């Protein structure tokens with residue numbers, strides 16, 4: 275195989291610019307492993323990168339995609355830890371929407387034997403995010419009450435499962451009745467469908483929360499902060515309220531939301547004993563040692579394979595992205611490459 279296929283946009287700003295290309299494979303660098311990609315995991319960050327609303331977006335042309343799973347096809351002479359034929363999953367700082375990827379071994383982990391490639395592509399980014407938010411920043415303890423927004427989504431569902439596995443109590447919030455009943459069928463008793471007056475809705479729940487995971491922002495976030503118990507933590511890692519409803523952002527709407535974003539007064543936080551933490555895992559890409567340590571932790575996380583909600587053919591990336599952007603998807607959205615296309 276000497277060619278491969280990849281999605282690329284000439285520049286961020288309009289999702290419609292993303293097109294499928296065929297290219298010739300370069301020579302493999304000595305310290306890299308070449309992987310035939312079978313599945314690509316979609317992330318909400320892909321939408322923000324393509325629309326130019328993500329600060330980490332590369333300048334000029336780029337291929338989106340942060341995670342993948344596939345089979346090792348070739349190993350450079352200085353690359354160790356993997357052999358031809360190994361099934362792997364991995365993370366990449368962009369470049370994931372491709373049928374072949376060259377990766378340093380540090381960003382790869384073995385795919386568990388019973389998992390299919392789509393499950394592998396659905397695992398690293400969302401599980402790392404949920405794990406890091408709950409345990410590293412959230413300092414979750416058994417029996418604590420945890421509020422998780424977008425609980426039927428990729429990160430949210432992993433967070434719900436992790437909270438249960440760690441002996442604490444998850445309450446999920448979602449945007450629709452369909453998601454709520456699906457979550458209840460999965461064994462999560464406490465699920466809220468967010469209403470217009472979300473603050474009042476939370477006030478009706480007398481337990482209060484010790485930890486909140488938020489990637490929506492706006493009023494949902496500030497109401498959640500107000501519902502924290504003393505010593506409670508709000509962990510913020512996204513802002514889905516800025517999601518464009520079309521291929522291009524509405525900059526006026528985005529600016530208005532930005533101006534009205536929640537702000538927190540540190541002096542008041544001291545007296546109310548509540549705190550706010552935030553992170554972006556993409557920063558870890560350059561911190562190889564830290565990333566490797568987290569990937570090692572990832573392999574010890576006590577969870578079943580992730581839920582793949584929808585599988586699309588590699589060629590149908592636009593349809594897959596439209597579903598994710600709509601806010602209606604449940605679990606992870608994955609692209610699968612068909613054999614023989616490369």
Ligand SMILES: NC(=O)c1ccc[n+]([C@@H]2O[C@H](COP(=O)([O-])OP(=O)(O)OC[C@H]3O[C@@H](n4cnc5c(N)ncnc54)[C@H](OP(=O)(O)O)[C@@H]3O)[C@@H](O)[C@H]2O)c1
Nearest residue numbers: 317318424427428429448449489511512514517554555601
């Ligand atoms: N900082 C990091 O390192 C990091 C890493 C991974 C992911 N993230 C963030 O975590 C969040 C979840 O990522 P994901 O890939 O797993 O996505 P996802 O949760 O599968 O999908 C995003 C969800 O956001 C909710 N949402 C709220 N307002 C929305 C709007 N205006 N338009 C569309 N959806 C809206 C929807 O669920 P409901 O309506 O049911 O709430 C939607 O399903 C994203 O915000 C992402 O950027 C951050």
